[in-house]
Amino acid sequence: MSGFAFYPFQVSEKYPAQFIKADITYSSLSAKLKFNFKLNENPDYVALIQRLQDYFDKIKQSASANNWHVSRKVKPHQTPEIDFKNLVQEGIQAIEAGQLEKVVLSRVRATELLPGFDVMDTFIRLQETYPTAFTSLVSIPDTGTWMGASPEILVQVSKNKIFKTVALAGTQALTPDSNPAKAMWQQKEIEEQSMVERYVLNCFKSIRLREYHEIGPRTVLAGNLMHLRTDFTVDMNQVPFPTLGTQMLQLLHPTSAVCGMPKEPATNFIRQKEGYDRAYFSGFLGPVNINGESNIFVNLRCTQLLEQVALTYAGAGITAESEPDKEWLETRLKMDTMRQVFRTE
Template sequence: MTMASVAFEHAGAPRYTWHEVLAVALAQGLPVAAWRLPLQTEVQLCVSFQPLATQEVPSLENSAFGFLFCPFQVNVTHPNLFVKADLSFSSLTGSLRSAPDAPQEAVEAFYQLLHNRQQDRMAPWHTAAPLSTKSDRTEETFKAAVSLAIDLITAEAMEKVVLSRSNKVALPETFTLAKAYEKMLVSYPNAFVSLVSLPQTGTWMGASPEILVSVDQQQVFKTVALAGTQPLCEDGSTANAIWRQKEIEEQGMVERYILSCFKKLRLREYTEVGPRTVIAGNLMHLRTDYKVDLKEVDFPTLGSDMLQLLHPTSAVCGLPKEPALEFIQSNEGYDRSYFSGFLGPVNSPAGTYLFVNLRCMQLLPDAAVLYAGAGITGDSSPEKEWLETGHKMQTILKILSDF
């Protein structure tokens, strides 16, 4: 039995909104995470009264209910973090629930502030010191790195590498955290829409199209291969999508990577659907879905085992993983931090859902750092990869431009 199944509400508690719960968490300087699963309407939050311990990723199957926030590469500056759900909220019921082991004094103080607070003010979000790196690549330097990658791929030093860049933009004067998250929820119904504000890492928002690992209430494991990118067709449908050989091969690499992980675990019983064209905001991708019914396949630790094997996937790192990662660290020119890491609820009432942290931004006091990457293969064009990263940044720029 998970913590979520034994958490309880205060008797006669009033209905709240996620805006109110978020505001009180920030006012108290507490770690808070909010999320909405794809194609759902329920917004969930969890708040922790405990320090965010630097730790290994917990066993998904035995973990308490909480929210994982993990970087692309773990280091002293960017540890794996787990926001234990001492308090949890659902917009469907408007109820705030406390875990049995949550410190009661802290719970009561939170409820008191929630009851008394003025609704028109929001405390500042958590911010972390920006990294002092060459994070804003120019078009020239990014294309040069892509050209070098193509040369190494042609020389068979690797098959694929994912190169990314970041871009810092000023926040609009009218920007508010709650309104930005609301806009993201409305704009991207097909995405995993998240807002994570933690003392150690600052505040991140995103609308990710890519699930890494999930195990739902019916004990069905899922992962996806997602690769290939092009702008959405003018008619807004996928019927007329035409894919180049480069994108088809890139998608095939991600598929083979997932199947190689299954092979390492000696897993043969799975279903595979795809590839098919899917819409993610202003873009289209190729996607293949993989499912395993854990009620029929005796593999209770499949979620944890696949998470360990998959991350970082070939969709955010490359193939083979080792030379691709070495190339990224030597040539990308900045620290990705939590971009292209993974995040999501663990052992929530709905299950465990971990997504790759894509289409995201990190919020500074008066600016936002946007991130985007592109898969480089032997058929890549430096010009097109630069444009692709720009298209991906539009997912977040659209939210900022609406203010």
């Protein structure tokens, strides 16, 4: 089935998994609509096309009044600096006590939207600012509206049946003087990225997959940041895993890049200590089986839109070498990915 997947960090009654069936798809490259059913089999197709045209006309209008879905399950909130730094310190202590190897801790920041905020203009600005990221705008009744620019592939299956996933971790700011080819990485970032690599490899081992190609780690750019990334590919034409994409999606999520290691104690630590529900932040999203391809990304560098407030989310991987001040700065840099395309005072 073709459609768009939108999954939370953890599926719950409050935050269910969402799948939007692709009855109709639109390509900005071809500027054409594609109907995934025969129009003459739908007696209301004329009315359907008219409603579709009305919808596109509506979203082109200025958003002087809110025209996006708002979740009533969420109230404006944010994480104070002292609370986040104390949380990081607790995470370090848990690691030193042998309870965890790594835990990814996150926070949220609330920003008031200026009068006349235009969601479509903001999304277009996001696309122009981050042309190599997976930019998304998802608006679902009851679930709400989320906008993001993710740098991290979770699962990708091409038309030619090439599977791909990545291990992405380690963060440093991209400055005017930075040369990504000569980027210097501290032991903390190298260790953090190697943990994500091991996590992917363990997923391969659990299904006895040995035929994969690995490239990296190497420095990659993601907006105003640099990361370490290792790419893993599998030719599904040469291995007996016809459902590899689905299998790996189930095994990988949530990855150690958004949760930690070992997975279960890291997840429990996050739920008990983080102080808020991540909802769809650090979940995954993307088109499934569209023109024979699936592209699923981790929902990072994202913002949730409420009526008058934007909630921006970011996390940092905590290891024994972490420093609370530096982890706070890292989350701020990640939040700037989204905040710089919002017009704020």
